[in-house]
Amino acid sequence: MTTPWGRGAASPFDRVRSLFLLGAALASALIVRVVYFQTYQRQPLATEADRRRSTTRVITPRRGDILDRNGMPLAMTRDVRWITYDPSRIWEDDKTKRPSPRRAAEVGRLLASVLGLNAADVTNSILSSSHRRGEHARCKFIKEGATRAEEEALRWFMRSKDYKDTLIGTVVTVIPERVYAAGDASVAVVGKTIPGSYGTAIGSSGIERWANTPLAGSIGWTKGRVDSGRVPIPTSTERIVSASDGANVRLTIDLTVQRICASALDVCMQEHTPKGVTAIVLDPTTGEILGMVSRPSFDPSDRTLPASVILEGQRNRALMLYEPGSVMKPVSLCIAIDAGLISETEVFPCPGYKMLNGKRINCEAHRRSTPPPGTNTPRMVIAKSCNTATADIALRIGGKRLDDGLHRFRLLVLIGIQLPGEVKGYLEGHKSGASLGPGSIARIGFGQSVMVSPLALAAAFGAIANHGVLMQPRVIKAITDPANNVVREYPVRALGQVISPQTADTMADYLTTVVSSGTGKNARLAGYVTGGKTGTALKSDGHGRYNGYMASFIGYVQGGDGRRFIIAVVVDEPHNGYHGSVAAAPTWKRIAEGLMLHWHVPPSPNAPTADVARADGDSIHD
Incomplete structure (x- = not known):
């Protein structure tokens, strides 16, 4: 039978039913989707929404x-105010990205009047297509280091209904900057x-x-x-x-002392053109570092310096190891005197050289037999810096006892300064004292085949000046909170009685002879008791080869109030005279003079007024 709608055609009822079934299916899918999001995806979606809001x-x-x-203040943080402008705010159109000269001039005049700048310069900066470091198409530097008053004035104009449209795109950024x-x-x-x-x-x-x-x-x-x-x-x-x-x-450093040292080192750099030089000023009774300066250096506030200058300038040469040469001799003799191995009146003849294991040890002081054999007492060994006599004394001490003494003076261990980069000293080949041969023992006695830092040597001389008590060097006094309440203190700490007071006082007296009649006359300071030791050593590359010299002078200065201060100066590869007496001693004297003036230290009544037993010491260098 044929339906009224034709053979095979769907009736209106079928169409309605199909539409109903389709709508029911879509509604079911929607319900399932809503249930899914409301149950399984509720938490993730809520979390994402919260994140976006x-x-x-x-x-x-x-x-x-x-x-x-x-x-x-040595280092402090200050707020630096940067004023920048976004040129996109005055583009004529977004395709060409070309700023409007008329609108740029309006912005330039207004910014210049508020910030005290030249209007033409500001306008040209906004219009310029080139970019300085840190700039880009939507950021142009207008002023670095604006004052607080300028910032407040600019913010007032930025809020004003008469000017805020002109200044749209102006940004004030406050950046903390470290200042030294x-x-x-x-x-x-x-x-x-x-x-x-x-x-x-x-x-x-x-x-x-x-x-x-x-x-x-x-x-x-x-x-x-x-x-x-x-x-x-x-x-x-x-x-x-x-x-x-x-x-x-809060440091133990005195800013004025730093500047005194820096000035003296700058003169040394000019006169002797060394690779570098360092100076240390230390209070031997407390271990406080009053000054510590190295050259070459740089101003850390200068952000334009190349990396090579920064890397070289931030090296603290007071902590670097070197072969000290003759400045080690007072320590060696202290070990011998304290052990009762030599007496003050004993004599050590010196023919000018000594052979050990087929190797020759030369003595610059006695190559012309001066002073004559028979007058080379321990005092004159130090004053004239005799290598062969010091070698004989070191051999008498022996390897183990010499090694123990150097450890007692903290020359071969970390001394614990509050600075990064400290390295402990060591003997040649990192051997123990018991395994050292005669040649090594002799050389260590006068400062070769041993690596130590200038700071460790300064502390050792501090023990001599402090009646045998070694104080731990420290550069930090305390840490305080922003309200200046002490959070942590670093107290004075004695590391021990490394030699007897009698031995220390004897050596301190010997050191005055170095300045009055020995190799250190260039360090003599009129009106003050000065004692110290020169040192000149071939510079080791750490692989048994030597090139250049290290010149040193380490000693103490004492005024009428009885206080003593240790000063150490070490010069790396000096020219125009490489001996410690020529390159280091005059720098030491300049620092000592500056310190006595700065601290108003009265002259000492015990200071020598004339040379004593000069012999022909003017010809002696070390």
């Missing part, structure tokens, strides 16, 4: 200051920082690195809501974790 802002703490012993008040005088000790995460700074050398944790503080953060344009809603802050500003570090 929320923002977290890191609060950067203020890095603590580094202060000298008198509270003078001492310039290049203290970088080897204070160090420098490099950028860290979240706008923080990380210490890369010196105190900045050693005390980075207390200096850095801890970051904070805030969590709040943003609108659809990701603009923070001011009243929506949900949580705040406050930042903790960094602590301050």
Whole structure:
């Protein structure tokens, strides 16, 4: 039978039913989808929505200051205000990205009047297609280092309804910047920082690195809501974790002493053109480092310097190992005197050289038999710097006892200074004292075949000046919070009575003869008791080869108030005279003169007024 709608044609009822079934299927799918999102995907979607509506802002703490012993800032953080402008705000069209000269002139005039700049310069900077370092098409530097008053004035204009349209695109950014008040005088000790995460700074050398944790503080953060344009809603802050500003570090360093040392080292660099030079000023009764300067150096506030200058300039040469030469002789003789192996009246004849294991040990002091054999007492061994007599004394001490004595003086161990980069000294071939041969023992006695740091030697001379008590060198006095409350103190610490007071006082007296009539006359300071030792050593490359010289002078100066101060000067490969008496002693004297004036130290009534037993010492160098 044929239906009214034709053979095979669907009836209206069938169409309605099909549409109903299709709608039911779609509705079921939609219900399933809604149920799926409302159950299984509810938490992930809620989390994502919350993430999109929320923002977290890191609060950067203020890095603590580094202060000298008198509270003078050596390193501090200041806020630097950068004013930038987005040239896209005055583009004529987005395709060409060409700024409008007319609108650029309007912006330039207004910014220049507020910031005290030249209007033409500002306009040209906005219109320029070239970019300085840090600039790009949508950021042009207008002024670095704007004052707080200029910032406030600019923000007033940016809010004003008459000028805010003109200044759209102007951005004021406050950036914390590390400032070093001492310039290049203290970088080897204070160090420098490099950028860290979240706008923080990380210490890369010196105190900045050693005390980075207390200096850095801890970051904070805030969590709040943003609108659809990701603009923070001011009243929506949900949580705040406050930042903790960094602590301050107070050093034992005296800024004026740093500058005295730096000035003297600069003269040495000019006169002797060495690879480098370092100076240390130490209080032997407390171990406090009052001054520590190295050259070459650089100003860490200068961000334009190449990496090679920075790497070389931040090396603290006071901690670098070197063969000291004759400045080791007082330590060797102290070990012998303290053990009762030599007497003050014993004589040590010197023919000018000594053969040991087929190798010749020369003596510059006695190559012309001066002073004559029979007058070479321990005092004159130190004053004239006799190598062969010191070798004989070292052999009498023996390898094990010599090694023990050097350890007792902390020359072969870490002395524990609060600075990165300290390396302990060692004997030739890293041997123990018991395994040393006669040749090594003799050479160690007069400062060869042994590597030590200038700081360790300065501390050893400090023990001699301090009646035999070795004090631990320290450069940090205390760590204080931002309110100046002491968080941690670093007290004075004695490392032990390394030699008897009698031995120390005897050697301190011997050292005055070096200055009055021996190799150190260029260090003599009128009106003050001065004692010290010169040193001139071939420079080792660590592989048994020698090239160039290291010149040293280490000693003490004493005024009328009885206080003594240790000064050490070490010059790396000097020219125009390479002996310690020529390259190092005059620099030592300049520092000593500056210290006595700075501290108003009265002259000593016991200071020698004329040379004593000069012999022909004017011809002697060491």
